[in-house]
Amino acid sequence: MLAELKQVADESVFLLFTDVAGMNTKNTAEMRGIARENDASVRVIKNRMFRHVAKDMGLDSEMNEHLTGSTGLVYGKGEVSTVAKALKKFIDENKIATFKMGAVEGAFVTKEQIEQLAKLPSRQELLSMILGGFLAPAQNIANLLNNSMGEFAGLLAAYEDKLKEEA
Numbered sequence: 001m002l003a004e005l006k007q008v009a010d011e012s013v014f015l016l017f018t019d020v021a022g023m024n025t026k027n028t029a030e031m032r033g034i035a036r037e038n039d040a041s042v043r044v045i046k047n048r049m050f051r052h053v054a055k056d057m058g059l060d061s062e063m064n065e066h067l068t069g070s071t072g073l074v075y076g077k078g079e080v081s082t083v084a085k086a087l088k089k090f091i092d093e094n095k096i097a098t099f100k101m102g103a104v105e106g107a108f109v110t111k112e113q114i115e116q117l118a119k120l121p122s123r124q125e126l127l128s129m130i131l132g133g134f135l136a137p138a139q140n141i142a143n144l145l146n147n148s149m150g151e152f153a154g155l156l157a158a159y160e161d162k163l164k165e166e167a
Contacts, residue, residue: 005045005053008073009103014080016087016114017063017100020044020072027096031072034090038083040076047071062108066101080104081120088118 009015020028032042047067054063076083091097099111109117121129 001046002049002052005049006056008043008075009053009057011077012075013077014075014083014102014104016074016080016084016102017066018072018074018087018091019069019098019100020096021070022096023070023072027094028072030094031074031087031090031097034086035074035076035083038076038086039078040074040083042072042074045071045073057103057106059103059108063101063103071100072097079123081117082122084114084118085120085122088115 018031020031023031028042028044035042047069050067050071050073051060051064054060054067074083074087087097087099091099099114101111102109102114104117
């Protein structure tokens with residue numbers, strides 16, 4: 001079991017720890033489903049076992065105080081903000097689990113930092129925003145040219161009418 005936890009910690013981009021006290025089988029299954037939908041996994045861990053892993057990670061001084069009570073570990077290799085957002089929604093809707101702390105790319109993160117990660121846009125949303133930012137100037141130029149050509153055509157028509165009146 002200890003070797004498995006070490007392997008999970010070594011291979012995962014993120015580790016999010018939750019307090020799962022009061023969760024029943026249905027809640028746990030729902031939490032696992034949410035994690036799975038976001039390329040993550042969930043397991044209930046023994047705090048005593050993970051203390052050894054935290055020591056190997058060099059995070060025992062930060063993590064040990066949070067490794068109390070019933071602890072769930074959500075881990076994966078995908079996008080941490082997407083997983084944190086989905087878990088935050090689950091936590092808010094069910095009022096049973098809470099974040100304890102975590103590690104992202106080997107760095108300790110607090111409960112508050114995980115909640116901030118949950119507020120970040122996903123990678124896909126960020127890419128869309130960036131693409132929109134790149135396309136906006138081109139769209140503005142196209143609109144300006146289109147409007148300018150229409151105005152120019154109107155000026156030409158008015159000038160033509162004026163010439164006809166004078167003739």
